[in-house]
Structure formats: C-alpha cells, structure tokens
Amino acid sequence: MAGLEEMVKGYAPTDLLYLRDSYMKACDCEVVCFKKDGKNAYVLARGTIFHPKSGGQPGDVGYIKGESGELEVKKVMGVWTDDGYYVIHYGKGSVGSGKANFQIDWETRYLYMKRHTAAHLLDHCLAEATGTKTLTLGSWLGDPAYLDYAGSMPSEDQIRMAERLENDYIHQGLPVSFSVISASDATRLGAPNEERLPKSAKELRLVRIGDFEWIPCGGTHVNNTKEIGHFTVKGVNKIEGGYRIYFDVDKAIG
Ligand SMILES: [Zn+2]
Structure with missing residues (x-):
C-alpha cells in the first residue's frame, strides 16, 4: 500500500x-x-x-x-x-x-452495526456462560459472520446459555455508549489492546454496553442493544488454537 x-x-x-x-x-x-x-x-x-x-x-x-x-x-x-x-x-x-x-448503503452498514454490537456482547455472554474471560482471535462481520476465540471449545450447553444471555441483554435494551481517551491515558490505564495502537494514534475510543467492561474499538455500533433484534448462533467449529462461532442477527432495518 x-x-x-x-x-x-x-x-x-x-x-x-x-x-x-x-x-x-x-x-x-x-x-x-x-x-x-x-x-x-x-x-x-x-x-x-x-x-x-x-x-x-x-x-x-x-x-x-x-x-x-x-x-x-x-x-x-x-x-x-x-x-x-x-x-x-x-x-x-x-x-x-x-x-x-x-x-x-445504509442497509448493509446498519447490518454491520448490529452484528458488530452483537459480537461485543457475545464476548461478554460467553465469559458469563463459561466462567472464563474470552480472548478474541479475529472476527468477520460480512457473510457469514463469525467470531474466533482462543482456548478450548465450550460445551453445547454453554453455547446455548451464552445465546440465551445475549438475547436477554438484547431485549433489556441496554444503552451502548462510547468515550474517547488520549493515547497517553490509554498507556497509563493499561487499556486492553493498547500495545496494538499505532504510534501516531493520539486517542483511543472505548465502547461500553450497559455497565459491562469498556472495550477499545474504532468500529460502528448501534445505540441500544434492542436494535439487534435477535441473536442466533449458527454453528461452532474448531480452528487452530481455538474455536469459531458463526452467528447472525435480525436483518430487518429500523
Ligand atoms: Zn466495536
């Protein structure tokens, strides 16, 4: 480039x-x-x-x-x-x-916003369902949407529990807020992924669903979890060093 x-x-x-x-x-x-x-x-x-x-x-x-x-x-x-x-x-x-x-193209973008927010929420729900902190290896919000996690694959029950929790949080209508902190504050506070910030980055954007943990992220999200509509786990399979969860959300607009 x-x-x-x-x-x-x-x-x-x-x-x-x-x-x-x-x-x-x-x-x-x-x-x-x-x-x-x-x-x-x-x-x-x-x-x-x-x-x-x-x-x-x-x-x-x-x-x-x-x-x-x-x-x-x-x-x-x-x-x-x-x-x-x-x-x-x-x-x-x-x-x-x-x-x-x-x-x-708003229809496509709005779908990405819903999937993106749903993906952050899944990190949280999976941690809640398995009792272990999740480590994301990668993700794709196009078709088919998936999230890759490090570690051993959760049980079928844990996956279903995470899915149920996610839909509960969606229906509760949790607000999605964000805050911008300076790169030096990010270093001082030891923000997750801070080391991945490019050296010329002057600030770090943090996103939060409800009162859950702050997540460093420069993507686009919906303002309220209700907008996701419904969350479905489409499939789970093993990948190198972890597992992949295919998922989707309501495609209806607005
Ligand atoms: Zn994000």
Missing part, C-alpha cells in the same frame, strides 16, 4: 465522521485529492462517513457524487502514516476535488 501512503502525504488525517455519529447515511464532504486508475479512482476527502474495511468489519459501499462526476464506492481502505489515519475510497468512475455528496 506504499502508493496510498504516498497519495495522502501532506494532507490532514481524515475526519472520521462515522465514529462521531454512526447513523449518518449521507453528508457533504470536501474531496481533497483523487487518483485515476483506468475506469476507477482513489478518492481522499477531508472527512468521511464511509467505514473502511478494518477490525473484521467490511468496508462500506455507496456513492460519492461531485459536480464533475460520480464514484461508485466499492472498497474503502484505512491507511496509517506517521501523521495519522486516512480513509481512501476506491471505486468505479471519478469525482474531482471540491464539495461532494457522500452516501453509504
């Missing part, structure tokens, strides 16, 4: 609007730089509502409509440089510099 780092050089890090308000479906942003690639183009803007592919969450898709053209966004990539974090949109078409209208 050396080319992308080159592309963002000299520009300010991207204003990540999706972190401030994950429910923004459209917004006007200023395109500061674009690079054509045949019939496609890379686009960098001052701010964006497009979530890049990261942390197991697929990138958003949608459109960027400017005065001189339109980009059908197919891929969204995050790039860390010494200056900070940048989001680059890639897709078909082209859009020139200046003000443009950004629109994400």
Whole structure:
C-alpha cells in the first residue's frame, strides 16, 4: 500500500465522521485529492462517513457524487502514516476535488452495526456462560459472520446459555455508549489492546454496553442493544488454537 501512503502525504488525517455519529447515511464532504486508475479512482476527502474495511468489519459501499462526476464506492481502505489515519475510497468512475455528496448503503452498514454490537456482547455472554474471560482471535462481520476465540471449545450447553444471555441483554435494551481517551491515558490505564495502537494514534475510543467492561474499538455500533433484534448462533467449529462461532442477527432495518 506504499502508493496510498504516498497519495495522502501532506494532507490532514481524515475526519472520521462515522465514529462521531454512526447513523449518518449521507453528508457533504470536501474531496481533497483523487487518483485515476483506468475506469476507477482513489478518492481522499477531508472527512468521511464511509467505514473502511478494518477490525473484521467490511468496508462500506455507496456513492460519492461531485459536480464533475460520480464514484461508485466499492472498497474503502484505512491507511496509517506517521501523521495519522486516512480513509481512501476506491471505486468505479471519478469525482474531482471540491464539495461532494457522500452516501453509504445504509442497509448493509446498519447490518454491520448490529452484528458488530452483537459480537461485543457475545464476548461478554460467553465469559458469563463459561466462567472464563474470552480472548478474541479475529472476527468477520460480512457473510457469514463469525467470531474466533482462543482456548478450548465450550460445551453445547454453554453455547446455548451464552445465546440465551445475549438475547436477554438484547431485549433489556441496554444503552451502548462510547468515550474517547488520549493515547497517553490509554498507556497509563493499561487499556486492553493498547500495545496494538499505532504510534501516531493520539486517542483511543472505548465502547461500553450497559455497565459491562469498556472495550477499545474504532468500529460502528448501534445505540441500544434492542436494535439487534435477535441473536442466533449458527454453528461452532474448531480452528487452530481455538474455536469459531458463526452467528447472525435480525436483518430487518429500523
Ligand atoms: Zn466495536
């Protein structure tokens, strides 16, 4: 990705609007730089509502409509440089510099928000059902959605119990809140995963469901567990060093 780092050089890090308000479906942003690639183009803007592919969450898709053209966004990539974090949109078409209208495919994004929140909640419910702290190895919130955990596979009863607990918490309508702390505070407080923070990161975003543990996370979540609707474990299997839980949530929108 050396080319992308080159592309963002000299520009300010991207204003990540999706972190401030994950429910923004459209917004006007200023395109500061674009690079054509045949019939496609890379686009960098001052701010964006497009979530890049990261942390197991697929990138958003949608459109960027400017005065001189339109980009059908197919891929969204995050790039860390010494200056900070940048989001680059890639897709078909082209859009020139200046003000443009950004629109994400809300149905897909909202599903990711529900799955993402459900995934955090499963960490908690699984720990409650097994009596052991969970260690996540990885996750994918696209199709099929899954979470990978370290350690030995829980029993069928424990999995069903975690699923039941999760649905209880969903129906209780627990609020999902977030807080941003400085990177130096994160180091001082020994925040989990703090060592994975890039050196140019100035702050750490923490997310919390109800009054459960704080989780460092830069993804998009729903505001209330009720929005997840219903949680189902689709299957469990062994993987190297642990096990994988396939899951899904209600696909209905709103
Ligand atoms: Zn998260």
